[in-house]
Amino acid sequence: MASKPGGGPPRPEGASPPRPPVKPGRPTAASQLRSPRFWITLLLIFGVNIFAANVLFAPQPAKSVTIPYNVFKEQVSAGNVVSITSTGTVITGTTKTAIGATPKASDKATHFSTVLPAFADPGLESLLEQNNVTINVNDPNQQPPFWQTLLISLGPGLLIVLVLLFVMRRMAGAGGGGILGQFSQSKARLYDPERPGTTFADVAGIEEVKAELVEVVEFLREPLKFQRLGGTVPKGVLLIGPPGTGKTLVARAVAGEANVPFFSMSASEFVEAIVGVGAARVRDLFKKAREAAPAIIFIDELDAIGRSRQGTIRLGGNDEQEQTLNQILTEMDGFDSREGVIVLAATNRADVLDAALLRPGRFDRRVTVMPPDRRGRAAILKIHTRKVPLDSDVDLDAIASDTPGLVGADLRNIVNEAALAAAARGAGAVGEADFSNAIEKTLLGTERHIMLSPVDRERIAYHESGHALLGLLVPGADPVRKVTIIPRGMALGVTVQSPVDDRFNYGERYLRARIIGALGGRAAESLVYGEVTTGAENDLVQVTQIAHEMVVRWGMSDKIGPLNFTENGQPGPFAMTKPYSEGTALLIDAEVKRIAEECMERACQLLTEHRPQLDTLAQALLREDSLNEQEILDVTGLRSRNPRDIGDPD
Numbered sequence: 001m002a003s004k005p006g007g008g009p010p011r012p013e014g015a016s017p018p019r020p021p022v023k024p025g026r027p028t029a030a031s032q033l034r035s036p037r038f039w040i041t042l043l044l045i046f047g048v049n050i051f052a053a054n055v056l057f058a059p060q061p062a063k064s065v066t067i068p069y070n071v072f073k074e075q076v077s078a079g080n081v082v083s084i085t086s087t088g089t090v091i092t093g094t095t096k097t098a099i100g101a102t103p104k105a106s107d108k109a110t111h112f113s114t115v116l117p118a119f120a121d122p123g124l125e126s127l128l129e130q131n132n133v134t135i136n137v138n139d140p141n142q143q144p145p146f147w148q149t150l151l152i153s154l155g156p157g158l159l160i161v162l163v164l165l166f167v168m169r170r171m172a173g174a175g176g177g178g179i180l181g182q183f184s185q186s187k188a189r190l191y192d193p194e195r196p197g198t199t200f201a202d203v204a205g206i207e208e209v210k211a212e213l214v215e216v217v218e219f220l221r222e223p224l225k226f227q228r229l230g231g232t233v234p235k236g237v238l239l240i241g242p243p244g245t246g247k248t249l250v251a252r253a254v255a256g257e258a259n260v261p262f263f264s265m266s267a268s269e270f271v272e273a274i275v276g277v278g279a280a281r282v283r284d285l286f287k288k289a290r291e292a293a294p295a296i297i298f299i300d301e302l303d304a305i306g307r308s309r310q311g312t313i314r315l316g317g318n319d320e321q322e323q324t325l326n327q328i329l330t331e332m333d334g335f336d337s338r339e340g341v342i343v344l345a346a347t348n349r350a351d352v353l354d355a356a357l358l359r360p361g362r363f364d365r366r367v368t369v370m371p372p373d374r375r376g377r378a379a380i381l382k383i384h385t386r387k388v389p390l391d392s393d394v395d396l397d398a399i400a401s402d403t404p405g406l407v408g409a410d411l412r413n414i415v416n417e418a419a420l421a422a423a424a425r426g427a428g429a430v431g432e433a434d435f436s437n438a439i440e441k442t443l444l445g446t447e448r449h450i451m452l453s454p455v456d457r458e459r460i461a462y463h464e465s466g467h468a469l470l471g472l473l474v475p476g477a478d479p480v481r482k483v484t485i486i487p488r489g490m491a492l493g494v495t496v497q498s499p500v501d502d503r504f505n506y507g508e509r510y511l512r513a514r515i516i517g518a519l520g521g522r523a524a525e526s527l528v529y530g531e532v533t534t535g536a537e538n539d540l541v542q543v544t545q546i547a548h549e550m551v552v553r554w555g556m557s558d559k560i561g562p563l564n565f566t567e568n569g570q571p572g573p574f575a576m577t578k579p580y581s582e583g584t585a586l587l588i589d590a591e592v593k594r595i596a597e598e599c600m601e602r603a604c605q606l607l608t609e610h611r612p613q614l615d616t617l618a619q620a621l622l623r624e625d626s627l628n629e630q631e632i633l634d635v636t637g638l639r640s641r642n643p644r645d646i647g648d649p650d
């Protein structure tokens, strides 16, 4: 039961834009070390060695029985013994017919051994001779041959070393370098540098970013000419923006435009590496890039290692991260941008980055990558539909209008989904309906098939009708596009409100309209049932957030005044020190509460006044499951209004 008012796009909880598939590369030394295959191989080698030592090299007697000395003499006398071998006090030998301790055939053998008694038996020799027994004598102190001893003692170790060498060579690929050094070779070497075919023509909607990077491209194309003309080149450019806005894409496009190799790695790979490897890899990465210069190094998810070392609680195991970060800093200080290597990095959390990374000579240029506006979205859609046959009823500009807040990766997904749906129904081209279904799926999450009791369904219908009705009634609210009581994603019902256009500045009246709308679900429930439910949790989260920001961030409370109590514009929930007194803290709490309560009162009042419309809307929802903008207006008899006409002050 989430209300999804405008401003940002409604997004299914926990959804993140899909990342481009990771280029499959050769496994690294570290990952080899962890792979089960490596360990199985090692175990096998051990096994073979032990087997070899014990079985192949050790003399393996045929099946033999141990017999008492007097039994041995009896057998000699009986003429059954063919030959004997004496080694010290032990006599082994063979018999004509099998002998044994028991009459059982399985216990019998033609080989036997026995032990000479400590007292000499002078009669034995003549007894043997009388019975024509061949006598062999082994020197009891005789050693096995030298090579055999050596092989048995050194063989297993030698084999292991040989196999390890072999494995390591395979891991590091052919080529020189120290044996151990091979472990620290970076992925940038193991993956060959890319030569991306991507160009700026593949990137849309972030024109400012492209404009910032044109200079980098020019420099990479002709470093000397660029400097002669007095250009100064940044060493590092940090791309800051939410996931899916095209940071990786634009970095690749820079390499493609300049036709230089693109060394890319994700910082999170360093963190998982075995100790000491991260730093060594960074060193190697920079070395390789400098050898290939002009070149681009791209480090994705820089925040994974570049997190501020101050003020965070470190729970051990972060040494690797720290070492890697230090190595990046050292490398960036250690080369001159004139060498023709430019480091691009991406992050969606510039606020958590270590200040050392942002110092001059490192990532001293920062470019913000914003979600695209309506025109940008249309341009991105155009790029991604280049190879998709479209029906004549598809209007990319209209789709762009319906998707405020979505980023490039979302739009690419929508195109994919729509194309798949069209293919599934066997159509030759992608139609308008395919797109609207794909948008709905992206915005609201996939439908969930859960059985709701009639009582629950009615409650949800009233809850959503409350949101929708207030969206229509409150001046300044975003138009209500759709309301549904089909469970989707995490929500049991959804009301979609989206702005007429992208908005970047919000008036106080608009913010209050959003709070009132968000409280509409709860207001309707308490009005109709006299009781509230847990279904309004997400709504209340929104209410609290907006009301709080109005007070501490946007100076919209007279009692607090035109002040901003946030750090760098970010509310700092874990800030150790509050930049205001205890008295102000109490006042802030009171003001947030006042705003929320005033809005709740207004919501209840409006719904009470329009109770008949609330009932008809809920009944229609129970019948139809979902209603679109026009159907909502028809059912309630209300008129659509453009929020801009209602005197929204901004």
Ligand code: ADP
Residues within 6 Å of the ligand: 018, 019, 020, 202, 203, 204, 205, 206, 241, 242, 243, 244, 245, 246, 247, 248, 249, 250, 346, 380, 383, 407, 408, 409, 410, 412
């Ligand atoms: P980020 O690195 O910011 O998370 P990506 O560059 O990985 O985002 O974007 C993922 C995919 O989404 C891209 O490969 C591209 O297909 C698409 N995309 C994202 N932004 C844009 C854009 N501005 N123009 C065109 N396509 C985009």
Ligand code: ZN
Residues within 6 Å of the ligand: 001, 002, 003, 463, 467, 521, 522, 535, 536, 539
């Ligand atoms: Zn709700």
